[in-house]
Amino acid sequence: MRTLSIITAALAAVLLLSACATSDGADEVLRENPEMIVFLEPDITPGQRADVERALRALPGVSEVALITKEQAYQDLTRFMSGQPSAAPINRDNLSEKFTVRTTDLEAFRALRENGTATTLSQQPGVDEVRFQCVTRAECREELGG
Numbered sequence: 001m002r003t004l005s006i007i008t009a010a011l012a013a014v015l016l017l018s019a020c021a022t023s024d025g026a027d028e029v030l031r032e033n034p035e036m037i038v039f040l041e042p043d044i045t046p047g048q049r050a051d052v053e054r055a056l057r058a059l060p061g062v063s064e065v066a067l068i069t070k071e072q073a074y075q076d077l078t079r080f081m082s083g084q085p086s087a088a089p090i091n092r093d094n095l096s097e098k099f100t101v102r103t104t105d106l107e108a109f110r111a112l113r114e115n116g117t118a119t120t121l122s123q124q125p126g127v128d129e130v131r132f133q134c135v136t137r138a139e140c141r142e143e144l145g146g
Helices: 002-021 046-057 070-081 106-114 117-122 137-143
Strands: 036-040 062-068 098-103 127-132
Touching: 036 046, 036 106, 036 117, 046 062, 046 098, 046 117, 062 070, 098 106, 106 117, 106 127, 117 127
Parallel strands: none
Antiparallel strands: 036 098, 036 127, 062 098
């Protein structure tokens, strides 16, 4: 599943680079409603998935939790990659389910990012990885290693 995380991170990096290139201020907010993304293990049980969803909905400031299935992820990735000259074939079996989480506002998002939520969620059975989208140009550059 790390392959999926790497593919997703690479796609996000392309989008982030284009956003960073058009932004002037390092502290300028690039996203008003960023997402926390919770990648699930391929062998997650229905009970574990339900437990993860309950935990996400119980987090302070969470306004939306959406499950993205393997099929939805495949459709999204295929649509994104269409027309890309060097697009590698996409194998559904390499994709995993994920939850996308939105908060009521940017302050709630930052609070979740900074209060150890990722560590706590990562320890929950069925969770592979937790990622937070960058919000400012400076955060995007740092995330991309530059």
